[in-house]
Amino acid sequence: MNTRPVYTTAQIREIEFRVLHAPNPPALMEIAGLAAAGIARDRLLAQDKDRVLVLAGPGNNGGDAFVVARHLKAWGMKVTLAFTGEAEKLPQDARCAMQRWHEAGGTFETVFPTDKHAAQQWDAVIDGLFGIGLDTARLLPERYREVIRYVNSLNVPVLALDIPSGLTSDTGEVQDICIHAAFTATFIALKPGLLTNDGRNYCGEILVCNLGLQSDTLITAQSWLLDHQHIKTCLPTPRLANSHKGTFGSIGILGGATGIVGAAVLAGRAALNLGAGRVYLGLLADADHVPVIDYGQPELMLRSPRELLRQVELLDCLVIGPGLGNEIAACDFLQQALHSDLPLVLDADALNLIARHEELNKALKRRQAPGVLTPHPAEAARLLHVTKDDIQQNRPRAACELAKKFNCPLVLKGAGSICAYPDGSHYFSPTGNPGLSTAGTGDVLSGFLGALLAQKLTVEKALLLSVYLHGAAADRLLDQMGGPLGMTASEIIPSARSLLNYWIYDGSQGSIKINNQEER
Ligand SMILES: NC(=O)C1=CN([C@@H]2O[C@H](COP(=O)(O)OP(=O)(O)OC[C@H]3O[C@@H](n4cnc5c(N)ncnc54)[C@H](O)[C@@H]3O)[C@@H](O)[C@H]2O)[C@@H](O)CC1
Numbered sequence: 001m002n003t004r005p006v007y008t009t010a011q012i013r014e015i016e017f018r019v020l021h022a023p024n025p026p027a028l029m030e031i032a033g034l035a036a037a038g039i040a041r042d043r044l045l046a047q048d049k050d051r052v053l054v055l056a057g058p059g060n061n062g063g064d065a066f067v068v069a070r071h072l073k074a075w076g077m078k079v080t081l082a083f084t085g086e087a088e089k090l091p092q093d094a095r096c097a098m099q100r101w102h103e104a105g106g107t108f109e110t111v112f113p114t115d116k117h118a119a120q121q122w123d124a125v126i127d128g129l130f131g132i133g134l135d136t137a138r139l140l141p142e143r144y145r146e147v148i149r150y151v152n153s154l155n156v157p158v159l160a161l162d163i164p165s166g167l168t169s170d171t172g173e174v175q176d177i178c179i180h181a182a183f184t185a186t187f188i189a190l191k192p193g194l195l196t197n198d199g200r201n202y203c204g205e206i207l208v209c210n211l212g213l214q215s216d217t218l219i220t221a222q223s224w225l226l227d228h229q230h231i232k233t234c235l236p237t238p239r240l241a242n243s244h245k246g247t248f249g250s251i252g253i254l255g256g257a258t259g260i261v262g263a264a265v266l267a268g269r270a271a272l273n274l275g276a277g278r279v280y281l282g283l284l285a286d287a288d289h290v291p292v293i294d295y296g297q298p299e300l301m302l303r304s305p306r307e308l309l310r311q312v313e314l315l316d317c318l319v320i321g322p323g324l325g326n327e328i329a330a331c332d333f334l335q336q337a338l339h340s341d342l343p344l345v346l347d348a349d350a351l352n353l354i355a356r357h358e359e360l361n362k363a364l365k366r367r368q369a370p371g372v373l374t375p376h377p378a379e380a381a382r383l384l385h386v387t388k389d390d391i392q393q394n395r396p397r398a399a400c401e402l403a404k405k406f407n408c409p410l411v412l413k414g415a416g417s418i419c420a421y422p423d424g425s426h427y428f429s430p431t432g433n434p435g436l437s438t439a440g441t442g443d444v445l446s447g448f449l450g451a452l453l454a455q456k457l458t459v460e461k462a463l464l465l466s467v468y469l470h471g472a473a474a475d476r477l478l479d480q481m482g483g484p485l486g487m488t489a490s491e492i493i494p495s496a497r498s499l500l501n502y503w504i505y506d507g508s509q510g511s512i513k514i515n516n517q518e519e520r
């Protein structure tokens with residue numbers, strides 16, 4: 001499996017320690033600087049665009065910047081380097097890099113340019129201010145904040161070294177201000193902060209420079225970036241010609257209280273369009289508001305929740321939560337679902353009820369049958385009894401903590417969704433965009449997940465595939481629409497259906513092929 005590993009700062013430092021304490025250690029900073037300089041030359045600069053501003057910070061990220069500057073200068077670029085730290089306080093490798101810059105005839109400015117006194121024009125900027133050593137608990141000194149504001153106001157591409165300065169490497173949080181990069185050359189391996197939360201706004205295109213190291217042979221990864229190669233291993237197998245609706249599972253969706261019927265309908269439509277053989281909705285809405293048919297998708301079979309729960313033995317999976325509400329009846333239905341042996345997808349109000357009621361909480365923890373939770377950050381906060389900000393401040397930690405607490409795989413939704421397992425392993429999804437920030441898209445995800453479980457995918461595969469596919473369907477729509485604005489949850493469904501078929505069948509269909517053989 002060539003899924004990319006993702007490492008925390010502590011793990012990157014451990015890798016570095018192991019490499020540097022082995023015989024004949026490589027010159028990591030030199031290798032990193034050369035790789036990044038090549039990216040700058042090839043992706044940001046050109047013969048008539050050769051004026052580059054290189055910003056060097058007070059640590060080893062600054063050291064990388066000196067190496068980049070040296071190579072760009074040697075390749076004929078017009079390099080202006082700015083460093084406002086104290087040379088004698090630089091770490092040893094960075095001091096060496098500065099020395100070699102001087103030896104190559106380089107000089108540096110001792111103040112950073114700002115919009116107040118920068119008359120010079122640049123074609124590109126290299127951000128070597130702060131890397132994984134940034135301490136976000138300390139407010140950045142004003143000179144750094146000023147230069148970051150200045151760089152962000154320029155209309156030129158920025159290459160961030162390792163991570164954009166201002167971003168917290170482990171969490172993707174930006175405390176105050178951050179370099180807005182067009183490209184990020186990240187060293188050794190991916191970091192969580194590049195992949196989730198604010199990180200997605202600031203990194204631009206990420207280029208991993210592994211510095212010749214096979215990091216996963218040095219430290220066992222617990223975290224990975226999902227990619228299409230991995231997703232290919234999660235796909236349902238192509239359908240046999242001799243199949244019928246029973247082959248592809250029956251799914252129940254329990255929710256749709258008065259005023260929020262649409263949530264369950266969306267989940268049902270999503271499940272049907274992702275290949276479930278039969279889809280039943282158990283709607284909680286009162287008699288005056290409950291629909292008897294979904295005219296937009298008449299294939300859905302509408303029931304009362306009681307009828308649905310009476311026939312659980314007919315179901316292969318139950319999604320409970322979309323529009324479930326928080327009435328006593330909802331609690332009862334959830335209690336019954338948790339005590340059943342059915343594979344469960346627990347979403348939305350089901351999660352809120354579990355957060356509020358101890359007996360539901362216990363029932364979930366005691367469950368042996370497969371289950372998956374699909375909280376957004378506010379639901380995750382209720383489940384962990386913390387604030388939403390606490391969750392967002394460290395999404396990977398929150399996702400793993402929840403999976404462990406309930407002994408259940410889950411997806412923590414939002415920009416850079418994280419699929420986590422009780423053993424602490426977790427995956428970041430690279431797909432999805434702000435077009436998904438609209439009501440109902442979570443209901444669609446729960447329907448996708450249920451459909452894949454009903455088709456007998458394992459929980460692990462169904463979770464990764466549904467999250468990746470959901471985001472990819474939105475990304476495809478975004479391309480078609482030219483932007484994310486106004487994307488609707490309903491539109492995600494056909495987009496995902498075509499993608500999934502395409503991925504499984506690679507464009508080739510299963511219909512019988514009969515041709516006349518020309519006689520010769
Ligand atoms: N780990 C490795 O093996 C490698 C690391 N390299 C580079 O080294 C970087 C890490 O270097 P460092 O550990 O020196 O860390 P950084 O260079 O990221 O930052 C540490 C420096 O910033 C200062 N600082 C941190 N937070 C601050 C704040 N809030 N306000 C003001 N100053 C603050 C610290 O006092 C220290 O001087 C990586 O990101 C990468 O760019 C590369 O050379 C490749 C190899």
Ligand SMILES: Nc1ncnc2c1ncn2[C@@H]1O[C@H](COP(=O)(O)OP(=O)(O)O)[C@@H](O)[C@H]1O
Pocket residue numbers: 348376412413414415416417431432433434435436437438439440441442443444445470
């Ligand atoms: N900015 C974003 N980038 C990527 N994915 C997003 C973004 N905003 C929302 N999403 C995705 O959209 C879905 C929203 O789910 P949720 O908040 O439960 O919606 P609802 O309850 O209205 O159905 C989740 O899958 C989430 O990951």
Ligand SMILES: [K+]
Pocket residue numbers: 061127128129130131160161162163164165
């Ligand atoms: K940086």
